[in-house]
Amino acid sequence: MTQKLGYLGPAGSYAEQAAILYDLNAEKIPYPSIPTVAKAVEQSEVTAGLVPIENSIEGAVTYTLDLLIHDSELLISDEIVLPVHHNLLVSPGTQKRDIKIVYSHPQAFAQCRKYLEHQLPGVELIASLSTSAAVKRLPQDTNAAAIGNTRAAEIYNAEIIDSQIEDNSNNMTRFVLLSENDSHATGNDKTSICFTFNDDSPGLLYKVMGFIEEKGINLTKVESRPNKLELGRYFFLLDLEGHRTEPEIATTLSAINDEVSELKILGSYPQHG
């Protein structure tokens, strides 16, 4: 039986590319927002949902972090890292010299700034809601180009004029798979947790990091988000190497639980790469 995989759409989005990379054969269903992907998993419309959590240039995807902290009991069951390549796309037949307008998402413009300055100086940049929505409008306009991925080019029958036009070749997005359950231990896993404090938080964070350090556990990420109740009060999100069922990790999580307010284990899952 093929699994049903929800993803942050529309078709042609980078999340769809990640879904293809994750499971080519799954039935893939686009949802219009991160909360609707999560809702589809909660209501068993799909077995799992794929959403972005971090980009190497832009940083954390705060919608996903806040969903995990505040609004959902779903767990992270896997991670997928996707290299992000942008392309200059046009309607078949449009030449580079004809281009007067470029459509794309503002982040894509920011990530291709040098290319645009050198290759298309003076063109008008018009923002769209997603790179794939930008590619979709191309057939209406022979003087326009769009910045998008190869999958969007395929779906909307666009022609690739230049590929890998991003300024930074290390542009990668990390996606997580949200499910009702997390994953079994594989021997090379990661555990994501979040917590807050009733009291002066950043000082206590040091104490919690001490529990982790003491056991020689590798900490791969520290992130903070507002607790939304008071300016200067935070939730902290930590990624640890190891599975929550391994004794060292289990003992550490229990020590952390005694120190913090609202420890939430966001899931253990195979580590990428």
Add this chain to the structure above:
Amino acid sequence: MTQKLGYLGPAGSYAEQAAILYDLNAEKIPYPSIPTVAKAVEQSEVTAGLVPIENSIEGAVTYTLDLLIHDSELLISDEIVLPVHHNLLVSPGTQKRDIKIVYSHPQAFAQCRKYLEHQLPGVELIASLSTSAAVKRLPQDTNAAAIGNTRAAEIYNAEIIDSQIEDNSNNMTRFVLLSENDSHATGNDKTSICFTFNDDSPGLLYKVMGFIEEKGINLTKVESRPNKLELGRYFFLLDLEGHRTEPEIATTLSAINDEVSELKILGSYPQHG
């Protein structure tokens, strides 16, 4: 001589409100983006520039953090905390029952979700680039309302139908003043720093936090941003209580400098509240 203060515009923005709160008599000049505010300070068009750095609901303003880390040598010379209150505004004469459309910035919609659901169920929400741009369009449309602040209402001659319509009454934004120099010690100061590591970063962060803990210095904030070169590598931003010229702080900063790569002192300035 009145000082010239740049701020993230347009007129009627929350940054303008913060600028008024900071210095009522200063000449206030709006700029269209965070980088253009910084540039105006660097080119001495204004003596200082006011930009948002953190909101109690949305979290860090990553453009400002990345500017401070990567793109500017300006220093933080002060901080201003502004309570954010949203209002439902209309053209004079428009009644609540006439409203079919509401214009605003997507973040303002998100922050007034409950009010909109209860008071204006079924109205169409149309996104604009800023709350103040939303208020500006009101005169063209007698069936429309906008969510914005009292200053925008004043500038664009709009009528306030309901005030403080935000879901969360703890909605606050922290702004920082960017200048060529930071501030002299007042006895109640804060110092902002950022740094990265050549090596496995979050483990070393623990060591750096140890230097701070050891001296009994209060850490009020820990934030991470991607180093933009590699997924999973970060710059860390820390706020410490105390002025960089105080001996305890100076010694600690020197110990941190020996441990990290690229320590940048972002400024010492009087602590809010």
